[in-house]
Amino acid sequence: MIRFILLQNRQGKTRLAKYYVALEDSEKHKVEYEVHRLVVNRDPKFTNFVEFRTHKVIYRRYAGLFFSICVDITDNELAYLECIHLFVEILDHFFSNVCELDLVFNFHKVVVPSKLGQRE
Numbered sequence: 239m240i241r242f243i244l245l246q247n248r249q250g251k252t253r254l255a256k257y258y259v260a261l262e263d264s265e266k267h268k269v270e271y272e273v274h275r276l277v278v279n280r281d282p283k284f285t286n287f288v289e290f291r292t293h294k295v296i297y298r299r300y301a302g303l304f305f306s307i308c309v310d311i312t313d314n315e316l317a318y319l320e321c322i323h324l325f326v327e328i329l330d331h332f333f334s335n336v337c338e339l340d341l342v343f344n345f346h347k348v349v350v351p352s353k354l355g356q357r358e
Contacts, residue, residue: 239258239309239310239313240258240307240308240309240318241257241258241259241293241308241309241310242255242256242257242258242259242261242269242307242308243255243256243305243306243307243308244270244273244304244305244306244307244308245303245304245305245306245341246270246273246274246303246304246306247302247303247304247338248278248302248304250270250271250274250275250278252270252274253303253338253341253342254341254348255270269308272290273290273295273297273306273308274304276288276290276295277295277297277299277304277306278304285315286298286315286319287315289311290308292311293308293309293310293311294308294309294310294311294313294315295307295308295309296309296315296318296319296322297322298319298322298323298326300326301337301338302338303338303341305322305325305326307321307322329341329348332347
């Protein structure tokens with residue numbers, strides 16, 4: 239199950255955050271900071287999967303943005319990596335060559351479905 243999805247730039251500024259579990263605002267900021275530190279300092283020759291607390295984070299860097307998804311430890315990493323790539327392709331098609339400013343000024347158009355992280 240997906241816990242949260244984060245889009246962050248290289249400086250750690252969160253451009254989009256969608257949480258599928260209830261967290262306090264202070265905990266959300268702490269999680270965003272920890273995830274950013276975890277993925278930005280990671281060597282590119284390592285895999286895009288990393289353990290985070292009792293879950294794992296799957297991330298991918300596109301230009302200056304990090305797309306991160308936190309999921310259960312038993313979930314399939316490659317499926318979520320493909321999900322990230324599909325999301326980027328959709329954004330690219332919608333915004334005609336998406337960039338960080340598109341997300342900043344049109345964040346209300348970038349909606350992550352609320353059912354994405356839930357199993358039926």
